[in-house]
Amino acid sequence: MKTRPDRTETHDILVIGSGAGGMSTAITAKKHGASVAILEKEPVFGGTTAFSGGVLWIPLNKHAKAAGVDDSREAAIRYMKEETGNFYSADAVEAFIDTGPEMVDWFERETSMKFVPTLYPDYHPDVPGGVDVGRSILAAPFDTSVLGENLKRLKSPLATITFMGMMFNSSNADIKHFFNATKSLKSFGYVTKRMLKHFGEVARYGKGVQVTSGNALAARLAKSVFDLGIPIYTETPADELMVEGGRVVGVRSGNSVLRARRAVVLATGGFAHDVEKLKKAYPHLRRGGEHFSPVPQSNTGDGIRLAEAVGGHAPIEFSDTSAWMPVSKVPMGGGTFGAFPHLLDRYKPGIIAVLKSGKRFTNESESYHDVGAALMRACDGETETAAWLICDHPTIRKYGLGYAKPAPVPLGRHISNGYIQKGDTLAELARKTGIDPAGLEATVAAYNGPAAQGEDPEFGRGTTSFNRYLADPENRPNPCVAPIGKGPYYALRIIMGDLGTFDGLRTDVSGQVLDKEGQPVLGLYAVGNDRASIMGGNYPGAGITLGPAMVFGYITGRHLAGISVKGAAA
Numbered sequence: 001m002k003t004r005p006d007r008t009e010t011h012d013i014l015v016i017g018s019g020a021g022g023m024s025t026a027i028t029a030k031k032h033g034a035s036v037a038i039l040e041k042e043p044v045f046g047g048t049t050a051f052s053g054g055v056l057w058i059p060l061n062k063h064a065k066a067a068g069v070d071d072s073r074e075a076a077i078r079y080m081k082e083e084t085g086n087f088y089s090a091d092a093v094e095a096f097i098d099t100g101p102e103m104v105d106w107f108e109r110e111t112s113m114k115f116v117p118t119l120y121p122d123y124h125p126d127v128p129g130g131v132d133v134g135r136s137i138l139a140a141p142f143d144t145s146v147l148g149e150n151l152k153r154l155k156s157p158l159a160t161i162t163f164m165g166m167m168f169n170s171s172n173a174d175i176k177h178f179f180n181a182t183k184s185l186k187s188f189g190y191v192t193k194r195m196l197k198h199f200g201e202v203a204r205y206g207k208g209v210q211v212t213s214g215n216a217l218a219a220r221l222a223k224s225v226f227d228l229g230i231p232i233y234t235e236t237p238a239d240e241l242m243v244e245g246g247r248v249v250g251v252r253s254g255n256s257v258l259r260a261r262r263a264v265v266l267a268t269g270g271f272a273h274d275v276e277k278l279k280k281a282y283p284h285l286r287r288g289g290e291h292f293s294p295v296p297q298s299n300t301g302d303g304i305r306l307a308e309a310v311g312g313h314a315p316i317e318f319s320d321t322s323a324w325m326p327v328s329k330v331p332m333g334g335g336t337f338g339a340f341p342h343l344l345d346r347y348k349p350g351i352i353a354v355l356k357s358g359k360r361f362t363n364e365s366e367s368y369h370d371v372g373a374a375l376m377r378a379c380d381g382e383t384e385t386a387a388w389l390i391c392d393h394p395t396i397r398k399y400g401l402g403y404a405k406p407a408p409v410p411l412g413r414h415i416s417n418g419y420i421q422k423g424d425t426l427a428e429l430a431r432k433t434g435i436d437p438a439g440l441e442a443t444v445a446a447y448n449g450p451a452a453q454g455e456d457p458e459f460g461r462g463t464t465s466f467n468r469y470l471a472d473p474e475n476r477p478n479p480c481v482a483p484i485g486k487g488p489y490y491a492l493r494i495i496m497g498d499l500g501t502f503d504g505l506r507t508d509v510s511g512q513v514l515d516k517e518g519q520p521v522l523g524l525y526a527v528g529n530d531r532a533s534i535m536g537g538n539y540p541g542a543g544i545t546l547g548p549a550m551v552f553g554y555i556t557g558r559h560l561a562g563i564s565v566k567g568a569a570a
Helices: 020-031 047-051 062-066 073-087 090-110 144-153 172-179 185-205 213-227 275-281 302-309 368-378 393-399 412-416 426-433 437-451 465-469 546-560
Strands: 008-016 036-039 055-057 115-117 136-139 240-244 247-253 256-266 322-333 336-341 352-354 386-392 421-423 489-501 512-514 520-526
Touching: 008 020, 008 247, 008 302, 020 036, 020 047, 020 090, 020 213, 020 546, 047 213, 055 546, 062 090, 062 115, 073 090, 090 546, 136 213, 144 185, 144 213, 240 256, 240 302, 256 302, 256 546, 302 520, 322 368, 336 489, 352 437, 368 386, 368 489, 386 393, 393 489, 421 426, 426 437, 426 489
Parallel strands: 008 036, 008 256, 247 520, 256 520
Antiparallel strands: 055 136, 115 136, 240 247, 247 256, 322 336, 322 489, 352 386, 386 489, 421 489, 512 520
C-alpha cells in the first residue's frame, strides 16, 4: 500500500483533494483511460464528504423515476431559475440537470457506488418548480472492512453525530429502537445486538465498520479508487503549482515533484477555515461575532490560493457566501469543543428559537441554511450573532436537544458542564442565559395560544412538506408545533457555522479555471467547493453540494479524457 509519492512522478491528471468531487473526477478519468493520482494533505482521506449527510440532489434520477415521482426537466430548470436569481447560469445548470441521471447510472454500473432513494422534499417545495419528494438520493450503507489496510486512512465521521462512535442507519426505525430501549423488550434486544456488533468491530478493526451517510459515500468512492489502482497520497500537501509555457504542468509537494501531462484538478474543499478570507466574507465576523464550523479544519482555501497564484479568479459575490448551519459548541474535555450541527431538533414540536431579546426570529422548521441566514440578519448591528433553543422537560426527554440525547440517556452532565441551561421558571432560565426575561415570557405566551391548536400565525411552521418531513408525525394536528408547558425549562445556545463555502473559483462548464477576463488558465481545473456553486448562494434542497460535486467531477473527468463538454472553453 503506497501512501506517499516518489521524488518524481508523472501522471496524466493530478487531483488535489480526496472528497467526493476529487474522487469522482479521478474515477471517471481513470475509467476512460487516463492515469491519475490523488494528493491529500491530511493523514486520512474523505474530506468534508466523510463528515456529511451523504445526500446528493439529482433531479430526474432513476430512483425517483422508479418510485413514480412526477418531475420534469422543465420543472427542475424553473426551480433553479427561481432559487438562483441573478446568478442563474444556463449552461452550467442545464449541464448539471442533463448529466446528473447519467452520472448516477454510470457510477452504479461501473463502480462500488450505490444509492438509495430518500423522501426529502425540496427545501422550498412551494417555489415554482419545487417538488415534494424524489430529487435527493443517499449513499447506501457500507461495510468499510473491505478497504483492508486503507481502512485506517478513512476519515472517521463527525464525533458529535455518532453514539459511542456508532453511526445510525438512515431509517427512523433504527433511531426509534434506541429511543425506546428502556420501554420495549424488542427495542432493548435490537439495541443490545447493535451495540455488541459495534464493539466487536471496534475490537477487531479499531473502529466501527458499518457506516452510513457521508462516511459511506466517501468509503464507496475510495473502494472504487483503490480497485482502479489510483493512489491516494496522504500527508501530501500541494505546496505550489508548476507552470511552464503559460500552462500548469504539475505540483510541488515537499521534496516531491509530480508532473501532469493533461491537468491538475483542485478539489480541496473550499475556504471554510481560511481565517483571513472569512473575516472579509462573513458579516457576523466583521461585526465581532463568533463562527464555529463542523467541516474539516484542513479546508483552509489551499486550492483557491494555488489557483489565484497562477491567475485564477475567486470573487466573493454571493449574498450568502456559505451554506449556513446553526451549531452548538459541545464541551469535549480538556477545554476543547466539538461542533454539533442542528439538523433535527429545530423541527420538533415544543422547541422554539429566540434571540437575546426573547423574541423569535424565524420559522424554526426551515432548512439549516435558511435559519442560519435569518439569524445572521436578525442580529445585524449586534456584536453577537446567537440564539437559544428553548423547550420544556417532556420535550427534551422525548426528542433531545442538540448533543443531549433523549431519555433514557441522562441530562446531568450536559447541565453541569454548561452545555444546557436549566431553569425552574422562564424568568430563571432567562437570567442564566442573558435573555430578556420579560421578552421570553411574552414570546412563550404569544406562541402557546395558537400552538395549542397546532398553529403558528407568526412564522407559519408546518405549512410546507419540508417543514413537516423532519418533525413528529404523531404530533397532531401540526407535526412541527406544540405548546411549551410547565417548567423546568431548558435552553441551548446556538451560533453560526457552515457546511462549506459557496463562493469559489470561476470555471467553465468543464471545470477549467478562468481568470478575471474569463480566459482559461491552461491545465488547471476545479471541482467541488473549490469551484463556485451553481446554486448562487442559495440552498434549494438536500444534497446541493454533493450532487454538483459528483456531477461536475464526472463531467471534468470525461472532459480530461477527451470527451467534449457543452460550454467548455476552447
